[in-house]
Amino acid sequence: MKKILFPLFLVVFALSSCGDLSKLTQFDMPLSQSVTINKDMVVANMPIDSIMTPAIETKSAEFFSTNNIKTDFIEKISLKEMKLIITSPTAGNFNFLKAIDISIVADSLAAIKIASLTDVPANASTSLQLTVSSDDLKPYLLKNSIKLKIKISADETIPADYTIDVKPTFLIDAKVLGL
Numbered sequence: 001m002k003k004i005l006f007p008l009f010l011v012v013f014a015l016s017s018c019g020d021l022s023k024l025t026q027f028d029m030p031l032s033q034s035v036t037i038n039k040d041m042v043v044a045n046m047p048i049d050s051i052m053t054p055a056i057e058t059k060s061a062e063f064f065s066t067n068n069i070k071t072d073f074i075e076k077i078s079l080k081e082m083k084l085i086i087t088s089p090t091a092g093n094f095n096f097l098k099a100i101d102i103s104i105v106a107d108s109l110a111a112i113k114i115a116s117l118t119d120v121p122a123n124a125s126t127s128l129q130l131t132v133s134s135d136d137l138k139p140y141l142l143k144n145s146i147k148l149k150i151k152i153s154a155d156e157t158i159p160a161d162y163t164i165d166v167k168p169t170f171l172i173d174a175k176v177l178g179l
Contacts, residue, residue: 025174027067028080029141030167031056034087035150037162042096042154049151052105053166057145073175077138080171082115082130088163094124098155102130102166106143115168141170 033056041048064071082102086092097120103111114137115130140146148166 027063027069027172027174029060029063029077029170029172031058031146031170032165032167033148034163034165035148037152037158037164039158039161042152042158044154044156047151047153049149051150051152053148053150055145055147058141058143060141060143067172069172069174071142074138074172075175076136076173077141078134078171078173079114079132079137079168081167081169082132083167083169084128084130085165085167086126086162087165089160092158092160092162093126094120094128095122096154096156096158097124097128098153100128100130100153101151103149103151104137104140105147105149106140106145109139109143111149137170141172 033053035051035053037051041051063069064074084094084100086094097117099118099120100116101113102115103113105111112135113133114135115132117128117130120128148168150166
């Protein structure tokens, strides 16, 4: 009887700890870039789809090396979080926004929407948390740089240029023990 219970215990233990082991192979990769929205661009009820961030260096090779991740073992890279923070003007807020979409762009890859907020609250503060997609972004993050294309719809004009920090955090999911 003991001969049967021990292997059974090992199987149950292994299966229950797979989730914990999997979390050990997940890494957050935060990036950041500022973008300026010119006050002359924002007109109430007129969509703007041409706001592009400067190139964001992914530094993925450096990140993977630091975390001992081989690119062959990466199963998926997805967007975990997309946060926007107004850095100027200091009295600025996101009340002017009606909706926002953000797409990721990289050399030789089609742009895909990765984050959005369709009903920005009328009492929005200086930061916004967007709803993110679950798309696999591995081909984009393996590039040396990416750009984010921002499309907004405003319900009012803004009195000054707005500088916004765009802060995506990507979740890198590597294979457990290379399996």
